[in-house]
Amino acid sequence: MNFGRFVSDAELCGFLDGEVSAARASEIAAAVRSSPDLQRKLRAWREQSQWLRASFGRIAQEPVPDMLRQAVPAHRLPSVAHEYVLPPSAPVAQKYARGADIAIWKLLVISLIGLFLATALYAGGVVTGTQACAPTLIQKWMDQPKSLRGS
């Protein structure tokens, strides 16, 4: 059996519409020559294509009805949605939009850092460190007798 000669419907479509490679096209052409079934199928499909072109192709040459012509405005309509997103002029608005994106990222990073610091403080690590390395004047003042603190 010669599998190179097998032609699926999809391939026959591609052959008819010029969408297969040149090598495959010559194989398909050979298969069609030797198969009355494929010839019949191809003839029927060609007739369909010809009928479709003949029936509808000329519509594009007809004058367009006024109803459709009038539906297209003479000038560009202002687009509400578009203006809302990009207010005065597109380049400036796009710049602002990019700026807004960066600001959101900055806010997110700062929030994450803040959250980390707050967690660390709550856990006591930073407080302990401060206490350990800072026997400050306040601590000294606290250690004094009460009578001396007021002076």
Place this chain on the structure above:
Amino acid sequence: MPHPDALTRFLPDLRRFAAALTGSPRSRADELVLRALRDVMVKAPEAGDGAGDDQLKRGLRANLAHLAHVQVPRHPAANANAFETALLDLPSTHRAALILICVEDCTYEEAAQTLGVNRAVLIGRLAAARQLMARRLQEEARSDEAPPYLRLVK
């Protein structure tokens, strides 16, 4: 919104595509084109901004195919010939694929993009459409040839 000149330029092609999708009467096709235009101008005004001609045309065709799929009943006109009846008898997705290739002269790639499917799906629909249509026409031809007392009554 797309530039009005571009829309006006595409109107004849859009009418042809819509007429092939809907069959006769032609007024049905023109209504479909009108709806597609309104969709672009009112519902999605930003859709055509900055779009190239090809992209805009593809978008409008896609909209027409969708509208034909959801809104157009598959009733051929009383005076429709066998080809038109067979065409309207196809599933709307298959019909759109066949029309894009045979009437609109799209490549497989363009047609697939318009219908939002991949190339393999498009070819499958196209082959199925051609087969279904051929079978339908064959049945029609047989019923015409048969004597009246054997005619297929639907």
